Amino acid sequence: VAPAAAAPAVVAVISPLVRRIAREHGLDLAQVPGTGPDGLITRRDVERAIERPVE
Amino acid sequence: MANDASTVFDVVILGGGSGGYAAALRGAQLGLSVALIEKGELGGTCLHRGCIPTKALLHAAEVADETREAADFGVLATFQGIDIKGVHKYKDDVVAGLYKGLQGLVASRKVTFIQGEGRLSSQTSVDVNGQRIEGRHIVLATGSVPRSIPGLDIDGDRIISSDHALKLDYIPKSAIILGGGVIGCEFASVWKSFGVDVTIVEGLPHLVPLEDENSSKLLERAFRKRGIKFELKSRFSGVEYTAEGVRVSTENGKSIEADVLLVAIGRGPVSTGLGYEEQGVAMDRGYVLVDEYLRTNVPTISAVGDLVPTLQLAHVGFAEGILVAERIAGLKVVPIDYDGIPRVTYSNPEVASVGLTEAKAVEQYGKEKVVTLKYNLAGNGKSKILKTAGEIKLVQVKDGAVVGVHMVGARMGEQVGEAQLIYNWEALPAEVAQLIHAHPSQSEALGEAHLALAGKPLHAHD
């Protein structure tokens, strides 16, 4: 397990996979708008953010 | 792919067990030309002398136990004994069916299968049946065989290995099992269900000593209840033949008699005399040394499975074989996280785990960073229905991911699939807890454990 596993998730994401994708792309989840139920960040949200990074 | 003298294969694989055939199947799928050399039967230890036949015996044992205890469920039945011939027929049919399937698979993927005993003859060739098979890459996958220790000669009659135990055409009255690891505990479980008086002799302080101590203790409790005897911290010192059987003595002065002695103290790599050292392959005590991409020190040679010093499990062999094939085919590969490999002991009760034991987690993260939680299966409806006892223990990095899942109980081996996703995907307890599991099921226990760890136990006391 990467040491990053210990970092608390402050942002609500739909799944641990989403957190991992964000981490692998150096994406700050706090900057990603969530479109899931109740603002949850979904897989599509991070994928979109990776394609065109938020300014 | 024709196998004439001029052919140079992309990959030549020595050994057709789990590791070797997985590499062959995946390689062929990726368009590589593959030769697979096997001296015995395709499928190797796992299919013919390991995973599959033992699990068939364990299921026959389960049927025996359920039949014996049928009245507890309102089913009227008389258990009359084990028909060992019938057991073998059932087991052999299972093996034969899977063997046929595997042969068909290898044929359909156009792998060149060569029957014969091979020997590494250069860094890019294997000699077999007097022929030289050339390959741009060589994969060593010759596996392992039962190990013994000096002073302990496996005679195949009263002193046997798992190979013999799987073919025993009678049921001994009593048996001593040397070694309380996975294989020892599985045979102890089968034999006890078959009516054998079983004693396990283990040098370490616990059965299944690689598991979290909690799992070992739960298994020991269950075995004690089932009447399986065991001597822990008892190192083997000698064995002698008695009139009818054997007498085993231990360094701490115990002396135990039984009809047979099963030696289950581990398995050693198959590598002597196969030309590995001559071709410059770096080795250690018979194991072939590899890096995290399963490469040996010789650029053209890889090695996988029980032959390399990683966990000796069939699915580790699969994973390693696939990784090597993909690497050779030029795909991007990711090293295997061996802690993320699921481990199951298929005894009654089953022991299953993935990730770190508490002890390892403490070592890795420090005591104050490690949180654990135990969920007792007594609160789980389905487990109650199965009349099984056990626990799930979770190991978590404080405020972080679940890094260890340890389970004991009937059928809990099947829960390791879910546990494996939780560990490998680095899930937080709350992310699992959020998903309410099917009621009533044993998977629900995994859900409840995560609910509890997330601070919101449902069917458990706070």
Next chain:
Amino acid sequence: MANDASTVFDVVILGGGSGGYAAALRGAQLGLSVALIEKGELGGTCLHRGCIPTKALLHAAEVADETREAADFGVLATFQGIDIKGVHKYKDDVVAGLYKGLQGLVASRKVTFIQGEGRLSSQTSVDVNGQRIEGRHIVLATGSVPRSIPGLDIDGDRIISSDHALKLDYIPKSAIILGGGVIGCEFASVWKSFGVDVTIVEGLPHLVPLEDENSSKLLERAFRKRGIKFELKSRFSGVEYTAEGVRVSTENGKSIEADVLLVAIGRGPVSTGLGYEEQGVAMDRGYVLVDEYLRTNVPTISAVGDLVPTLQLAHVGFAEGILVAERIAGLKVVPIDYDGIPRVTYSNPEVASVGLTEAKAVEQYGKEKVVTLKYNLAGNGKSKILKTAGEIKLVQVKDGAVVGVHMVGARMGEQVGEAQLIYNWEALPAEVAQLIHAHPSQSEALGEAHLALAGKPLHAHD
């Protein structure tokens, strides 16, 4: 929390079944003062007349089958029949144990449990035992009861509901089951194992009609093999008593006789005469209408479980109860994705699923965007060992996540835990395929199916 006249509870819950008690336990855990009103037994349908007793019967049935077929595994045994008293004792013991556990849990969490039949008397109170219980919030959780249709009077003797079937103190020679949904198929499975001649009558074209058509077909094939008869597309038209039993006729002209008729055509909400409409709660055909946060149109009133028109499952009740408690306690809650709820029919073989059926996926994403894959359990070692047949069918959005997992086979219900993570965590096939599963296990079949979907089948033909 003392229950005197001046107390105003944070939450008053009407009905102590899965939905109600989950809300109570979670509410109390979050520091809310909770009153839980139950006219019958804490635990409701699921614990006393639903999930738990049926699954105990199904396990007794499994033991009966294994005992009968013991010889196929080399175990010598004679099956002598079912001791129905013994079955009930086993079943009742399971229920009693869990009931005791639940009572202890409710007591330890300091929930005020009130025994009695309640009635909504205002938007913030319930009257019970001549007393008015006030709450800032009310949760309606009065559940459901077996439904019938005009012209079909459940007499509790020859024409029975699941409530009666669970207590039947004899084993009928023959039975007709009206309704091939989950409950109907589960009873068909139990009874067949108990030696009953069973015929299911279903109006729709398939058994378990809410499942993916592939699962229905596999179940039908398995039932046919087991000798469970079924008439599909056969709508009930009438029933009459015969000398010894009943005769059922269908609109398509069939006439079937049997000792008993089990009516399993669905369950209706318990809401008549309970004051819901009088207090202005919006309803539809007896169901209480709620939004995605389980709020009714009355701000102080929520409703959960079988009383609201969502999936009638115990764990849906749990999830809804927990959500309501957390919302009332001021926590941030996320609406439930009902497609992500695991569904299991515990017949032999089991049917389990999560996510979308192929038909629904096509509806949602369009035909050209939907990919499916079937993995036959014939290639799965552990399933072979269990001598079970079945399949896993995956539904994927092209190049995207797995949006449906549909499984049939003995014990496959336990695989829905892993499937649930895959669906709810939006996993791509390759992310599952990457993790090599434990060998040999049924979870491995799930792994193989994802390997195949990711284009790299291991133990399956390309």
